[in-house]
Amino acid sequence: MTEEINAKDITSQLWAMANELRGNMDASEFRNYILGFMFYRYLSEHQEQYLVKNHIVEPAPGQSINDAYRHDATADDLADYESEMAGALGYAIDPDYTWATIRDKVNNDEIRPSDYQDMFDAFNRNAAINPYASSDFREVFADVNLGNTRLGNSTTTRAKALNGVVKLIDQFDYNDESGHDIIGDVYEYLIAEFAGNSGKxxxxxxxxxxxxxxxxxxxxxxxxxxxxxxxxxxxxxxxxxxxxxxxxxxxxxxxxxxxxxxxxxxxxxxxxxxxxxxxxxxxxxxxxxxxxxxxxxxxxxxxxxxxxxxxxxxxxxxxxxxxxxxxxxxxxxxxxxxxxxxxxxxxxxxxxxxxxxxxxxxxxxxxxxxxxxxxxxxxxxxxxxxxxxxxxxxxxxxxxxxxxxxxxxxxxxxxxxxxxxxxxxxxxxxxxxxxxxxxxxxxxxxxxxxxxxxxxxxxxxxxxxxxxxxxxxxxxxxxxxxxxxxxYVDTFEEEAPIDIADVKRQIADVDKQLAELEKQFAEMESQLVETKRDGE
CATH class of the missing domain: 3.40.50.150 (Vaccinia Virus protein VP39)
Incomplete structure (x- = not known):
């Protein structure tokens, strides 16, 4: 039950913030940015877990997984890392475009508008490495329209809007109190929220x-x-x-x-x-x-x-x-x-x-x-x-x-x-x-x-x-x-029989009460005295 409550709580906060962030953009359109970046974070962090679990990257004390990955996967060695991860995971994200790298660039005001396009282009290139998985990852981010003028009228303003999405997605820990990953549950709840606001x-x-x-x-x-x-x-x-x-x-x-x-x-x-x-x-x-x-x-x-x-x-x-x-x-x-x-x-x-x-x-x-x-x-x-x-x-x-x-x-x-x-x-x-x-x-x-x-x-x-x-x-x-x-299924509910004699008695009682009220009203009316205004 804790897992469900946490996922719903995160979803409600995300939903409220997303509504503020999207401005005048239709909810069904903004959905692609929120869900797309959430998925990118998931893939990137899933890759980090794989690197550490399989001892492909071993961070030094005090060193982050991302920094260790950036240090090791350089120059000619990068292709070997890409091949290893694509073979196991079906995709590979380069050190320059991991979620941690993009997040740090956003937080340090070092992000360039072109970084987002480069990020997705690199992902698509690497998605072709494993021919058995290419159909599962090819163009999966195609609906994240980086050139959408509804995000902003210029490249800079659009990048600023995307920075807001990154910060929004990044501020939540998608694990419950027991450490169970609930990002999939949050994603599912968000789909339902977007559905509820998309009408037909x-x-x-x-x-x-x-x-x-x-x-x-x-x-x-x-x-x-x-x-x-x-x-x-x-x-x-x-x-x-x-x-x-x-x-x-x-x-x-x-x-x-x-x-x-x-x-x-x-x-x-x-x-x-x-x-x-x-x-x-x-x-x-x-x-x-x-x-x-x-x-x-x-x-x-x-x-x-x-x-x-x-x-x-x-x-x-x-x-x-x-x-x-x-x-x-x-x-x-x-x-x-x-x-x-x-x-x-x-x-x-x-x-x-x-x-x-x-x-x-x-x-x-x-x-x-x-x-x-x-x-x-x-x-x-x-x-x-x-x-x-x-x-x-x-x-x-x-x-x-x-x-x-x-x-x-x-x-x-x-x-x-x-x-x-x-x-x-x-x-x-x-x-x-x-x-x-x-x-x-x-x-x-x-x-x-x-x-x-x-x-x-x-x-x-x-x-x-x-x-x-x-x-x-x-x-x-x-x-x-x-x-x-x-x-085949008769759901007809037969109405209770009507007691005609009882209905007649009720009508007689109502008539009697009405006559009494009319008599009282006539007596009150006869006691009324007409008053005249001064000068009449």
Whole structure:
């Protein structure tokens, strides 16, 4: 609990100071500077720890790690240090551009406006040293726009603004009282703060944590307690959902336990995800992330020399953009992800395209949990055809109705669909959790008890009055494959019977009281004496 309190306390202070520092710059734009420099500090200090732990640098008494590194890694020796660190860490930061060096230059008024550009240029050069890690670090700071005129009208004023960011990031110790590194937690809280101030844009990069917990718990319930576990998010946003899967998985934080895979269309958001995972201690060797269009070209792997080689995962989790546009040209009917379902998802509603993509990459014993708008349950035409095919293939395991107002990007109620490929029964489990939440000023919130109720009910898989129902395939067919939750879970609350005689007595009492009051008023009115003003 101490860790959580400290992380939130640091976050609130950082957030307040950042709001002062950004001036008139939009919060979603200033986010890139705060989070980018925080990540740079993390990488630099992580490198320092590596240098000391592996006895590559051994500071003399009273000498800082950075000074020892600057002393040793010079001239021709620098390339050897860069190669060593890039091979182990995936990146290398030269002595002239470590966080400690930049911070000291700022504090001593020795920083030059060009130093920031040189710092990122050097990082990008070194990111290419290790070919196996280059995709994880290449252009990761591309969204830190050093030439943004909203930072200042001149190079000097922009550098001054960046100096303020450095001082802000540097003034906090990102360790809790027990010495545990909490910079990843602070980073995660900051992403949530920026999401809360980005309106509908927040849906592009952030899934509320409580929703992520629901998806992650559902996706990991059947997971083995040991061994490698693979997870894939085809619309990963800032990567928070992937990290929550690790949190909910038994022994999820064992080194190498989880292999993360994710894809994100928005480049800025993709960069956030790379930073987010690494700041939570995920090694570049345990993550494969890609900036690309999930629906346009299959990934991971996909077609090689005309033969399809899909990679499958133990868990697929997703909160894709709702009812997005996509290219549903007829050629995609030959795409192995979408063929076999009779139709393609409509051009203006890609929801089922994401479902079929996820199913395609789910292994035989895995679980997929995905958040979608309610329309996928009952819309007809092509979506009705696809829905029926999924049900007849016996892939759909559960339908869970969620409360409205949980997301920053929309106020509509959503639904969580759970899919499995190894089902032995042909029923579908319905849960109506739409009424269980805590009302918030901006967004509603799932409480821990609400989440626990969903998960324990899902595990029990039994009817619960006005909350859950196991629907047979015959019931589904009778409803023509319409999955609208009220057809299966009756939440109607019958009103108490009205006692007509009692109501008549109450009306008579009111009439009697009214007559008495009218009588009293008439008596008071008759006692009133009209007074005349002087001169009248």
């Amino acid at each position: 844009k927040a849906g592009e990069f952030y899934t509320p944590h409580e929703v992520s917990v629901v998806l992650s718990k559902l996706a990991t319930l059947d997971a083995p307690e040991h061994g490698q576990f693979t997870v894939y998010d085809p619309a990963m946003g800032s990567g928070s959902l992937l990290l929550t899967v690790q949190d909910q998985l038994v022994n999820g934080h064992e080194p190498g336990r989880v292999q993360f895979h994710g894809q994100e269309l928005n480049t800025t958001t993709y960069n956030l995800a790379r930073m987010n995972l690494m700041m939570h201690g995920v090694s570049y060797q345990n993550m494969t992330l890609r900036n690309g269009d999930t629906l346009e070209g299959d990934w991971p792997d996909g077609e090689i020399n005309g033969v399809d080689h899909p990679r499958s995962f133990d868990a697929v989790v997703a909160n894709p953009p709702y009812s997005a546009n996509w290219d549903n040209s007829d050629s995609k009917l030959k795409d192995p992800r979408f063929k076999g379902y009779g139709k393609l998802a409509p051009k203006t509603k890609a929801d089922y395209a994401f479902v079929l993509h996820g199913l395609y990459h789910l292994n035989a014993g895995g679980t997929m949990a995905i958040v979608l708008p309610h329309g996928v349950l009952f819309r007809g035409a092509a979506e009705g055809t696809i829905r029926q095919a999924i049900i007849e293939n016996n892939y759909l395991d559960a339908v869970i109705g969620m409360p409205a107002g949980l997301f920053y990007s929309t106020s509509i109620p959503t639904v969580v669909l759970v899919f499995k490929k190894n089902r032995t029964t042909k029923d579908i489990f319905f849960i109506d959790a739409s009424s269980d939440f805590e009302k918030g000023k901006k967004q509603n919130k799932l409480r821990r008890a609400d989440i626990d109720k969903i998960i324990t009910t899902y595990q029990a898989r039994q009817d619960v009055d006005k909350y859950a129902h196991v629907a047979t395939l015959d019931e589904i067919k009778e409803n023509e494959y319409n999955l609208n939750i009220p057809r």
